[in-house]
Structures are given as structure tokens and as C-alpha cells.
Amino acid sequence: MEWLNYHHLLYFWMVAREGSIVGASKQLHLAHPTISGQIRRLEESLGEKLFARRGRNLVMTDAGRVAFRYADQIFSLGRELVDALEGRVGGRPLRLVVGIADVLPPSLVRRFLDPAFRIGQPVQVICRADRSVDEFIAELALHRVDVVIADGPAGSGIPVRAFSHLLGECGTSFFAAPRLAATMRRRFPRSLDGTPFLMPGAPSAVRRALDQWLGAQGIRPTVIAELDDSALARDFGREGMGVFAAPSVIEAEVRRDHHVRVIGRAAAVRQQFYAISVERKIKHPAVIAVCEAARKDIFGGG
């Protein structure tokens, strides 16, 4: 039996996270050629290409995405291991472990979580995005996460007793780099037809709503990439590779941070955000703060 080389896997994982070899080389304090070579070795030993070149960047292949999911868990466990051994098992300051669906935009998550820090007592928030929503819900049952923030309620697909609390909902806005946006703004949404489009990953609620809406209008954009991670989608979009969608509540941040323009809105494509917990009545004070603030401040006017 031949063992997987975990160092190679670490490099692969870091490259996937950072989106580039150069980025990873900085994180790892290594020269870029080193990483390039080691990833090649990993691909050889696995017998599968993990990355494909897209322009001057790398994107994961299907096999790469599979490997990444596992790698994510492996290295998350590794960190837990050293944490556990260094004694910080149950940190004394109030701890809030949040599982986050990776389709959610980071800036929105940050706004959701912000109130947790303002509840009077010191609190340490641990954000995890290294599992799927279903897996997080299973971890909810094991009390390894306190709350899961997702783009839909806990489905009946998995038999865990969990309760979904609506944080708020809004429509969807479509964005593109300035050049592309200029040609698209007129005749929206018809202009989306045939346009390069950055699609959210398959098993998400946004994706379903989007598919439905596009189908109903008979619009068929050209899907040039499917991205599980919404941050990745916006990075692609910023580079002018295509149109992407994001919740209307964070329009301002998206425009500002990614230098893109809004080309149109679809109120019918509802995006919902839920906090999922084990208890029907939330007890964790930080989670209570998060839920209340979301309903009042973030979605209060919209």
C-alpha cells in the first residue's frame, strides 16, 4: 500500500485556498517552483490532474475539488490536534463556533457576526467553512459547532433535529466589470442571454432560484465557471471574466471592494439566510445578538 504524501497535499490545499501558486508560496514561505513541482508529484501519485490552467491562473479540476474537500477536513483536524495538545481545549472566554456555508459572501457573514462581539462579555468567534452545510449540521449534533449560517433552512434530507431561524431575505443583483457592465445594462435581463456567467455551485439554494428564474425568462447565459466559493466568483468577475450574482443587501460592498458595476436586479430571485441551531429557542447569547441584529439592522430597511 502506497501512502498519500501529506506534505504535497498541504501544498495543494494551500494553492487551492489562495487561488495561486505565488500566493501559496508566500503563506508557506517557500519558493514558487518548489510548490509547482511538488503538486506535480502529487498529481502523478494520484493519477489525476488536480489543477487546470485558466489563463495565467489555476483552477481546480473536478478531481481537485474532491481532493480539496478532504484536504480541508484533514488539515482542520490537524490544527485541532495541536490545539488540543496545547491545552486550549475549552477556552475560557465565551466561545462561538460558527459553521459557514461557503456560498455565502464573506462581507455579509462579517456583518452577520459583528454583533457577537458587542454583547458586553469577551467572546471568541471561530468561523469554519471547511465542511458542507450537511456536515456542519451533523457537527451541530455533536456540539462541535454552535450555529450554522446557511443560505437555506436545514433540509429534511438529513435526520438531525435542528431548527432554522430566518435571518432575513432579499433579492439578487447582477454585477460585472465596468467594461462588460456598460454593454449589459441596457435590455437587462435579456442581455444576459449568451453572456459569460459565473454560476454559484450546484447544491445551493441561490443556484436553484437562479436556474428557475433564468429558465422562466428563457435566458441562457454561457456558464464559464461554477464556483462553490462566492468570494472566488467575485474575484473572477472583477477580472472581467463574466457576470456574477450576489445578494442585493451587499450591493454597496461588492461595488466598492471589487470595482464592478450593477447591471440589473431580480427581486424574484430571493436569497434567504438562516441561522441553524439544535435548540428551537436559541440560548447562546452571541447567537441571539446575531439573529436580532440581522433582522433589525441588516434587513430592517430592505
Next chain:
Amino acid sequence: MEWLNYHHLLYFWMVAREGSIVGASKQLHLAHPTISGQIRRLEESLGEKLFARRGRNLVMTDAGRVAFRYADQIFSLGRELVDALEGRVGGRPLRLVVGIADVLPPSLVRRFLDPAFRIGQPVQVICRADRSVDEFIAELALHRVDVVIADGPAGSGIPVRAFSHLLGECGTSFFAAPRLAATMRRRFPRSLDGTPFLMPGAPSAVRRALDQWLGAQGIRPTVIAELDDSALARDFGREGMGVFAAPSVIEAEVRRDHHVRVIGRAAAVRQQFYAISVERKIKHPAVIAVCEAARKDIFGGG
């Protein structure tokens, strides 16, 4: 941030599994001094001793046991990763993934699982013992295991909808190496008082029943080790290190395989065995076979 060396961890894990460096060196096709040295490095980088010498063997320290739990999951994920990438994701022959509580004696598990192979169609059984029972139940919810075999019903501790099917129950027998057994057989169970005893790990049903029974009789053995893994307990016992307990149904195998003698029985210490599944009515044909055979053949007469 300094990264955990996963190769060192692998060696550590293998040594822990095999119980000795020599054993691990055979599995890994490496020289023993290599492993010895690499484990030393791991201990240095972690700042914790993982093994302590007991006679000419190694036993895990508390820190070692913590690390082992994590390592087990890490390498189990690693194997899944390469399996997934080699395309045997959903193997066509009927697959039965069984989660096994590590307090259960392997020989009993083998007898439980035997009928799964005799159901007419080809079946591939994947036994996993790399998580705790609670974790397995959570994985049940994710359909990553089909059934969990445990020494007690699914507790209400974790909010997963799961159903426990009693496979059977029996009393407990106490065993020891011949020499020790000879002095113990008279005046059982009083003779257990002060005797070196190999206790099953804390969070198991057997342990609770045993504690209760000993307490009721006012017997206090000297606990020289607590072993989560029942196979380990019997290995210790075989070497004459102390008395250990096992379910009465497997008396014959234990006597034969470990060259130990029965020193007494306690019918009151009931050991129960459950198959835990997501459905109330079991659908998986192999699981049905397992349950029926257990009730008829294994526990039919006793």
C-alpha cells in the same frame, strides 16, 4: 505558524495501532530506528510525550491517546481521498459501511457481520472503528455509514433521529492468564478485590454496568489500565497483567485465542449489542441478515 508533520504522525499512528515500533516498522517497510527517531521528533515538535515505556513495550500517554483519536480520523480521510479519486466512489457491488464501537470484541463483530456475506449477492463490507459511537451516529445522518454496531442504544444525548435494534444480550465473564487465574478462581467474585484489573474505557455501557456491579458487592479491584479498545485489553490480559472482562457469548474464542482461563461469571452485568440505523424498519438486505442471524444463531441458545 508551524505545521504538523503528517509523516511523523503517520508513524506514530501506526505504532499506536500495532502496539510496538517493530510491528509498525513491518507495516511501513521501514527500519525500526527510523520510526523511533521520527516519533521522537514529533514529540519534540508537539512538546508532549506520546508514548511511555512499560516494560519492553510502549503504551500511549494521555496526550498520545488524544493525538491518536485525531490521527485515526486524519488517515481515514486520507484513504477515502485516494479511494474517491480512484473512482471507486460508489462501488457497484452492494456496499455495507459499518461503524463499530471500539469497545466491542473483534471476534464478536466478525460473527455479527458474517451473515452479511451470505445473502446471495456479492457484498463488500467496510468496517470502520475510527470514530466514537456518537460520531458514527452523526455520520449515519450523512449516509456515510449504513449501520452502527454498539454496546448500547443510541442515547438521547445527540439529536439525530436514529433507531436502535437489539441484536442480543448476555452476561459477563472474567478472564486471566493461567497463572493468575489459578489463584483467582476460588472465592470469586471476592477474589477480585485488590486484583490488577483491565477496565474498559469510561464512556461505554459495559463500563457502567461493571462499575455498578462491583460497587454493589463492595469489590474494588486495582485498575492498572483503562483501555478503550477491547482487543488491547485482552492482549494485556494474555500477558498476565491483570483480569479483564468480556461478554460470555465469546468465552470460547477468548479462551482459545488468548490462552487465558475463565475465573468466573457475572450474569448480572448485562452486555447488550445494538445495530443503530436511520430507519425504524431496516431496509439494507445485509443489515437485515445480520440482525436476524444475531438473534437466532448467536444469542439463540443463551
Next chain:
DNA sequence: CCCATCGATTCGAAAAAGACGAAGTATGGT
């Protein structure tokens, strides 16, 4: 009690793996 055995450890030398910088190739923006 002594000796044979088994298993873990220490040590220095040899082999393998990893890391580096320089140069090369492809891509995208100006």
C-alpha cells in the same frame, strides 16, 4: 543467577526528498 531474547534507542554514514535561483514559456493588459 546468568544468559538468550526481544524491543527500544543512539550514532554516523548514505540515500532520498525537498528547496532554491535562474532561465524559459504562456497569457493578458497597456
Next chain:
DNA sequence: ACCATACTTCGTCTTTTTCGAATCGATGGG
């Protein structure tokens, strides 16, 4: 066309890993 950026390839050098031989300590049998 040119430059900037990012990935690759290549030859060399460094670090890590591995090995065998020798040693130490515990165990069990004679």
C-alpha cells in the same frame, strides 16, 4: 510590441529521512 505576471523546467545544493551496527533494558527460561 512591450511589459508585467504567473506557472514550469532544470541543475545544483541543502535538509531530511533512512539504514545498519552497536547498545541498553527488561523479561523469561534454564
